[in-house]
Amino acid sequence: MTDLLASLYPWTKSLHIVSVIAWMAGLFYLPRLFVYHAEASKPGDSRDEIFQVMERKLLRAIMIPSMVSTWLFGLLLVMTPGIVDWGSIWPWAKAAGVLGMTWFHHWLSLRRKEFVAGTSDITGRTFRIMNEVPTIALIVIVFSVVLKF
Template sequence: MQDILGSLYPWTKSLHVIAVIAWMAGLFYLPRLYVHHVENKARPDSVALFGMMEYKLLRFIMNPSMIATWTFGLLLVATPGVVDWSQVWPWTKAAAVLGMTWFHMWCAVHRKKLAEGRDEATGRTYRLMNEVPTLLMVIIVVSVIARPF
């Protein structure tokens, strides 16, 4: 198994990066859709359109890309010699990825609340929350590339 993981490493890493890009695109965009959704509550046609866009983004792009990110990431972790768990950076990255997953779930909960018309968050809340994936992305990239810890 270790030989297979080692020989597939470049492909696994490539697919991981592709999945991360797709996931991050959704994590950046979905809260912006929520801003427009809550700021156009008086326009039923707009609310319906935003609701459909939110559903499709989460269901068909974000969920599959999150699963692919985790799958290929775990395969990378299982590849011998890729991660030295005695260092701090993999733990920092893992914590940030868990934070990113929490944010994904937070977005999913709010999508459902918006669809049911019972979300009380404001456009300001969604604008602020839109910064969460950026902060986590910076932590992840610096942890993996610069390895300052």
């Protein structure tokens, strides 16, 4: 199995990077949609319905599949011999960043359910602030992997 993982390493790494890019795009865009949703519509109006369709499609068609594939290819990379030095700090920092992004993904999913139920009371300003969470996680992850401190 380890020989197979080693031979597939360039493919696994490439698919992991593509998955991360797609997931990050969603993590940046969904909170921005929530800003507009919170500020420009009321529960049940036509704009509310349009925002809900956009948010549902983004989450289900792009974000969930890309999060799952990011985790899948990331775990395959972790299992590939010689890729991760668990005695270093960087894999643990990266893991913390990935867990933070995963938490944020689920937090966004719960906020979408509140919009669907008409119970969202989070302001556009709060969504703007929360939109910085994936940026922080991205910085932690990229610097950890590239610098391998």
